[in-house]
Structure formats: C-alpha cells, structure tokens
Amino acid sequence: MKINLIKEMRTEPVEINVKKGSSIEEIYKEYVQELPYTVLAAKVNNKIESLEYRVHRECNVQFLDMRTQSANLIYQNSLILIYLKAIEDVIGKVDVDIENALNKGLYTEIKSSQNISARDIRAIESRMKELVEEDLPFVREELTKEEAIARFEDMGCPEKVVLLDENPRLRKVPFYSLGGYKDFFYGIMVPSTGYIKHFELRKYRRGVLLRFPHPSSPDKIPVYTDEKMLYRTFGEQSRWGKLMGITHVSDLNKKIEEGKFKELVQLSEALHERRIVEIADMITKQKKRIILIAGPSSSGKTTFAQRLCIQLRVNGLEPLYMGTDDYFVERENTPLDEYGEKNYEDLDAVDIKLFNRNMNDLLSGKTVDLPTFNFMTGKKEFGKRITAIKSNRPIVIEGIHALNEALTLEIPKEEKFKIYISPLTQLNIDSHNRIVTTDHRMLRRMVRDYKYRGHSAQSTISTWPKVRAGEDKNIFPFSNEADVMFNSVHLYEICVLKKYAQPLLEEIKPEEPEYSDAVRMLNFLRFFKTVDDDSAIVNNSILREFIGGSIFVD
Numbered sequence: 001m002k003i004n005l006i007k008e009m010r011t012e013p014v015e016i017n018v019k020k021g022s023s024i025e026e027i028y029k030e031y032v033q034e035l036p037y038t039v040l041a042a043k044v045n046n047k048i049e050s051l052e053y054r055v056h057r058e059c060n061v062q063f064l065d066m067r068t069q070s071a072n073l074i075y076q077n078s079l080i081l082i083y084l085k086a087i088e089d090v091i092g093k094v095d096v097d098i099e100n101a102l103n104k105g106l107y108t109e110i111k112s113s114q115n116i117s118a119r120d121i122r123a124i125e126s127r128m129k130e131l132v133e134e135d136l137p138f139v140r141e142e143l144t145k146e147e148a149i150a151r152f153e154d155m156g157c158p159e160k161v162v163l164l165d166e167n168p169r170l171r172k173v174p175f176y177s178l179g180g181y182k183d184f185f186y187g188i189m190v191p192s193t194g195y196i197k198h199f200e201l202r203k204y205r206r207g208v209l210l211r212f213p214h215p216s217s218p219d220k221i222p223v224y225t226d227e228k229m230l231y232r233t234f235g236e237q238s239r240w241g242k243l244m245g246i247t248h249v250s251d252l253n254k255k256i257e258e259g260k261f262k263e264l265v266q267l268s269e270a271l272h273e274r275r276i277v278e279i280a281d282m283i284t285k286q287k288k289r290i291i292l293i294a295g296p297s298s299s300g301k302t303t304f305a306q307r308l309c310i311q312l313r314v315n316g317l318e319p320l321y322m323g324t325d326d327y328f329v330e331r332e333n334t335p336l337d338e339y340g341e342k343n344y345e346d347l348d349a350v351d352i353k354l355f356n357r358n359m360n361d362l363l364s365g366k367t368v369d370l371p372t373f374n375f376m377t378g379k380k381e382f383g384k385r386i387t388a389i390k391s392n393r394p395i396v397i398e399g400i401h402a403l404n405e406a407l408t409l410e411i412p413k414e415e416k417f418k419i420y421i422s423p424l425t426q427l428n429i430d431s432h433n434r435i436v437t438t439d440h441r442m443l444r445r446m447v448r449d450y451k452y453r454g455h456s457a458q459s460t461i462s463t464w465p466k467v468r469a470g471e472d473k474n475i476f477p478f479s480n481e482a483d484v485m486f487n488s489v490h491l492y493e494i495c496v497l498k499k500y501a502q503p504l505l506e507e508i509k510p511e512e513p514e515y516s517d518a519v520r521m522l523n524f525l526r527f528f529k530t531v532d533d534d535s536a537i538v539n540n541s542i543l544r545e546f547i548g549g550s551i552f553v554d
Contacts, residue, residue, distance in 0.1 A: 003055060006062035007031055013062075018055065025051035025191055028063060037065040037218040038197065040074050040190050046515040050140075050188045066218035069465070070516060073436065075212065076106070077187045078138065079196050080432060083108070083210055085181040086127035091120065097431045098210075100234050100424070104222040105211030106434075107204065107234070118203050125201040131179070135194035139177045148173035148184065160184060160430050162250040166257075169526050186433055186523060205231065216472065225480065230424070233485045237426040240271055246491050249429050253529045256495060262536040268490045269538055276304070279419065279484055280311035288417035289363060289394045291319070292402035294478070295421035296471045298444035300488040300542035304421050305398045306552040307540060312394060320362075320389055324399030324407070326371050327355045331378025345470040347401050351380070356410035362389050363415060400470070403478035420482035423489035429527050438468065439524065440494065447500040448546040452553070457504035461514040488542050495531045500547060502530075 001020045004013040005027070018027055024042045028051060032039075042049055043062040048070050055061070064071040080098055087096055087110060095111040110116050143151065145164055152160040164170060176185055178193070190196065200221050202209040214222045244267055246252050255264055283291060293305050309319045328334070328344065329351050337343040354371070361368045367388040371380040389395070401407045403418050423441060428434050442464055449455035479485075502525055508518040537543055544550035 001055070002058055003027075004060045006060075007035060008063070009065075009067060013060065020056055021054050023052055023054050024049065024061065027055075027061070031063075035063065035065070037067070038195055039063040039065050040071040040078075040195060041188065043070075043516050046510055046513055047519060048188070048516045051191050066213060067215045069215075069438070069468075070520065072215050073187055074190060075196065077185050078190045078193075079199055079210065079212055080106070081138065081176060081178050081181075081183060081185065081189065082128050082131050082193055082196060083124070084183060084432065085178045086124045086131060088181055089127050090123045091116075095431065098434055099207070099238075099428070100426060100434070101437060102230060102234065103202075103204065103209055103211070103225060103227050104214060105202075105209045107207055107231070108210055109207040116203070116208065121201050121203050121208055124208075125199075128199065128201075132193045132196055135192050136179055137192045138189040140189065141175050141177070142172045143175055145170055145173055148175065151175070151182070152184075155182075157430070159248045159250050162254070163248070163430060163527060166250065166253055166529075167527065183432060184430075186429065186527075187520075214472075227480060229420075229480065229482060229485050233424055233487050234426055237424055237487050237489065240268075241426055241491060243271075244268070244491060246427060248431070249427065249435075249527050252427065252492060252495065256492070256529045256531060261492065261495075261531055264492045265490075265536045265538075265541075268492065269541060272488075272490075272542065273307075275486060276307050277311050279486065280308060280315055282484065283312065283394065283417050284315040284317065286417065287392075288415065289392075290359060290408065290411055290416045291394050291396045292408065292416060292418045293396065293398045293421060294400060294402035294404075294419075294475060295488075296441060296475050297467050298441040298448065298546065299421045299423060300444075300545055301398050301421055303540070303542045303545045303550060303552050304486060304488060305396055308419075309396055312396075317392065317394055318390070319394045319396045320387070321396045322370070322398075324350060324355065324397065324401065326373045326380070327351045328373050328380070330380070345400060345474055347404060347406060347474065350399075350401060350407065352407060352409075356408065359395065359408070359411055362387065362395060363411075365389075365391060400474050403481045404474070405478075405481065418482045419484055419486060420479045421486045421488050422479075423493075424485075424487045425489045425491070427491050429524075435494070435524075439521065440489070443494065443497045443501050443521070444546045446504060447497055450500070450504055451546075451548050456507070457501070457518065458508050458512055458514045461508075461517045464517075490541075490543055492531070493543050494525070495528050496534050496537070496543065496547065498525050498528055498530045499532060499534070501525070 001018055002015055003018055005016050006013045028039045041064045045059050066072050066075050097109045099107045149161050149164050175182055176189055198213050200211045211221055293301055295301050309321050312319045327350050334342040335346045335348040358368050369382050370385040370387050371382055372384050374381050425435050425440055446457050446460040449460045505518040505522050508515050539549055539551045545553050
C-alpha cells in the first residue's frame with residue numbers, strides 16, 4: 001500500500017510503500033535516524049493522530065515534532081501525566097494544579113498538608129526520570145460520559161463532574177492511565193514515557209516549575225529567566241478570578257447559566273479600569289514622558305493605549321499618541337527573512353535613527369516634521385504632521401519593539417516608562433487541563449481578521465506560526481524590561497468569542513492543511529457555554545476591538 005509521507009517540515013512528500021495496518025510509529029522507526037528531532041505525532045489527511053494510529057488506506061502522512069504547536073502540546077500533556085504519576089508515587093494522593101506558563105515552563109502547585117521541600121522536588125524529578133527510563137505505555141480508554149462522571153466522583157474531582165455533566169455534546173471522554181494512575185486529558189499523548197526525554201523541575205515561590213524545551217530548540221531545556229512580574233500578574237489574575245467566583249471553566253459556565261453574565265462584564269471592566277488608572281497615576285507621579293507599549297498579537301494594545309490616554313487626560317496631561325509603523329525604512333531597504341521574504345517585524349525594518357532624533361527633538365520642545373508611511377508606495381512622506389509638544393506632555397508609543405532598549409537607545413532612560421500587555425488567563429478547563437494563552441489570542445485574532453480584514457479562519461491559522469516566531473524573537477524576550485504589566489484578559493471572553501469563531505472554524509474542510517488546528521480549537525471550545533447576547537459589553541472594552549462595536553477601532 002502506498003502513502004505520501006512528509007518526513008521533515010517544509011519538505012515535499014515522497015511516495016513510500018507500507019504494509020496495510022502499519023502504525024505511524026512503525027513507519028517513523030524506519031526513518032528515525034534521518035530526522036533531527038523526536039517525532040511525537042502525525043498529521044494524517046490533515047487530522048492530528050497519535051503515533052499508534054494505523055493506516056488502512058492510501059493517505060497523506062506528515063511527521064510532527066515539537067517545532068509544531070500541536071506536537072508541543074502533546075509533549076506537554078504527556079509530561080504532565082508523568083509528573084502527576086511521580087507526585088503520587090513520591091508524596092501520595094494530593095491535589096495538583098497545573099496553572100500557567102511561566103519561566104519557560106509551567107507553574108504548578110502541589111496541595112500537600114506539608115510544605116514541599118527542594119528534597120521532595122528532587123525525588124519527584126528522579127521518579128519522573130525512572131518512569132521515562134522504563135518506557136511505560138500511556139494507555140488510552142474512552143468512557144461514556146456517565147462512566148467518566150462516576151469515575152470522577154470516586155476520584156473526588158467535583159469540578160470535572162460538573163464540567164462533563166453540563167456538556168451535552170460530549171459523548172465520549174478520553175482517559176489515560178500510566179502505571180495505575182488515571183486521569184482525563186482532552187488532548188492526545190505520545191505512545192510511551194520514553195518519548196519525553198527533556199525536562200527539569202525547579203522549586204519556585206509557593207510552587208514548582210515544570211520546564212521543557214521550547215519549539216525553537218526541541219532537544220534542550222531553555223536558559224532559565226525569572227519572570228517575576230509575570231508571576232505577580234498571574235497572581236493578580238487568580239485573585240480577580242476568586243473575586244468573581246471563577247476558578248475553572250465549570251464555574252464560568254454556571255455563572256452564565258444563572259444569568260450573571262452582565263455582572264461578570266461589569267466587574268471585569270471595573271478591574272481593568274482600576275488597573276489603567278493605577279498605571280496612569282504612576283506615569284503622572286514619576287513625570288514620565290515616553291510611554292512605550294508592547295505585547296504579542298491580539299493583546300488589545302490599541303484599546304489599552306487609547307484608554308490610558310484618557311486617564312492621563314483626567315490627570316491633567318495631554319498625551320500625544322503614535323505608533324512606530326510610520327518609521328519603517330523605505331521598502332527597498334526592508335530586511336529579508338530566512339526564506340527571502342520581506343521581514344517587516346524585524347527591528348532593522350525600523351528607521352531607528354530618525355525615530356530617536358524625532359522623539360528627542362519633541363522632548364526638547366522643537367517643532368518636528370513627523371513622517372507618515374505610505375504603504376502603497378513603500379516610502380515615508382513628510383509635511384503632513386508638523387508637531388510640537390509642551391514640556392509636560394507625554395508621548396504614548398505603541399509598537400512591537402517598544403520594550404526593546406535598542407529602539408530607544410538614544411532617549412534618556414529617566415524619560416521612559418515601559419508597559420507590557422497580554423491576555424494572561426488563569427482560568428483552566430480543570431486542574432490538569434490548561435487553556436493555552438496562544439490559542440486564546442489566536443481566537444481573538446481570528447474573529448478580528450474576519451470582521452475587519454476579510455480574512456478567513458484558515459488564513460489566520462496558516463499565518464499564525466510566522467506571527468508566533470516573530471513574537472518569540474521580538475516581543476517575549478523583552479517582557480521583563482517592562483515597568484508594569486497589564487493583563488488584558490476577560491475571564492468570560494472565550495464564551496463570547498465562541499459565537500463568532502465556531503462557524504469560521506467549521507468552514508475549514510478536511511482537505512485543507514489548517515483542518516487539524518480547526519479540529520483542535522473546536523474540541524477546546526466545546527467546554528465553554530456560548531454567550532449569544534453580548535450587548536452588555538461596553539463600547540470601550542478591549543474585547544470590542546475584536547468582536548466589533550469599539551469606539552476606538554474604525
């Protein structure tokens with residue numbers, strides 16, 4: 001039997017002969033010496049399948065290693081299950097929360113009656129390595145919803161019982177077991193523990209960091225950086241969630257079912273506004289004049305910047321708002337990426353000298369001819385924005401490189417105030433199944449791309465890896481440079497985005513390459529109730545930047 005096989009990323013398929021009924025794992029082992037990284041799953045006719053999947057007819061097969069989002073999440077799920085099993089073996093049956101991404105890993109908390117010591121963590125890590133060395137199988141079984149609910153009741157997991165009980169579309173529930181430890185994961189796993197070769201544990205604050213490779217280097221643990229501000233921001237989000245009575249998706253669904261959506265909107269918007277006021281007061285008190293705002297795609301930077309300007313005006317200031325897009329170099333001077341395409345997201349695509357000269361001239365009271373970049377001609381135009389500002393007037397600047405000191409190297413440090421913005425959700429499906437922030441942002445972008453740019457969900461998904469690569473290079477490494485972080489998430493927003501995103505995802509057909517990601521996103525969305533009437537969301541909300549109706553976005 002013939003199949004078309006893509007062994008490596010960005011390579012052409014080759015036709016090979018395989019025995020009917022062969023597993024993907026068996027096919028992979030024939031080529032393992034040729035491949036740079038461990039294969040964790042495969043895309044079979046544009047659908048993600050485990051390596052245990054068996055081919056019975058001609059099909060297209062693409063090996064997936066950790067450089068892809070889907071395989072990366074499979075690695076994380078498998079690692080989490082090994083971690084949970086090792087904790088039970090070392091400490092006993094205790095509750096464990098897998099909370100959020102932090103410090104190039106996952107922040108977790110072990111809810112033991114005794115404090116978890118560094119010695120305990122070393123013992124857990126040692127047990128995890130033993131489990132990997134034993135190459136134990138991850139055993140999958142599918143239970144009916146009723147069987148799964150009964151099992152969760154026996155396990156003492158009330159949030160999971162509620163999550164399944166209120167979900168009429170969920171008929172089969174996947175359970176995985178590892179050496180007697182059983183748990184529910186809505187994603188798939190690798191075949192056995194031997195596939196999970198790279199990880200480390202670190203004691204961190206009240207919890208434990210579970211660290212693993214980044215997609216850019218699948219065979220090594222990334223350099224450790226302490227993201228203290230990010231930790232505090234997630235902690236603040238956790239407190240906001242408790243204030244609203246929401247810890248897991250089941251809590252959110254219950255609030256919506258009880259008719260409390262409007263109350264959630266009002267409380268969440270009030271929390272956002274209070275934080276924006278605090279930031280404006282900091283800027284005013286410190287007399288900062290260059291306000292730099294950066295964050296990854298779909299963070300809500302435009303709305304946040306406008307709302308910040310309003311609060312600065314309340315404080316008696318007259319901010320000048322501008323972006324860095326008008327400082328692109330002439331198009332013929334735009335740097336090229338590794339594929340020979342123009343790279344508009346690289347710092348070298350910005351006329352840094354002109355930007356610094358203009359900002360310093362404004363700060364010193366000079367009249368400046370600010371450029372306007374003509375995207376049709378690919379050139380900067382002058383004479384349209386002759387500008388001068390008063391000595392106490394701040395300049396609010398939004399741009400992907402805003403936190404990179406190289407952009408503002410010639411501007412005095414004492415003039416600058418840096419703000420990092422991102423939707424950092426602390427809400428998870430349950431204690432062991434995370435909501436991935438990048439997926440959350442992709443939902444926002446998908447809805448916005450369709451409403452404002454006429455792009456399909458397929459288009460958004462296809463360009464997302466390139467967007468993410470740009471963020472990894474130009475944005476995330478500089479988040480620690482920020483003076484403050486603003487968390488732009490609303491805990492209820494996926495229930496709102498679902499109404500807009502689900503039909504767009506359902507339009508993607510099985511023969512299209514983006515189908516696998518569409519299926520993954522739809523499987524994730526099914527855990528959320530849909531908010532059909534979102535009229536309670538105010539017109540200056542960050543969420544309006546994506547779903548429409550914003551007073552700040554044309």
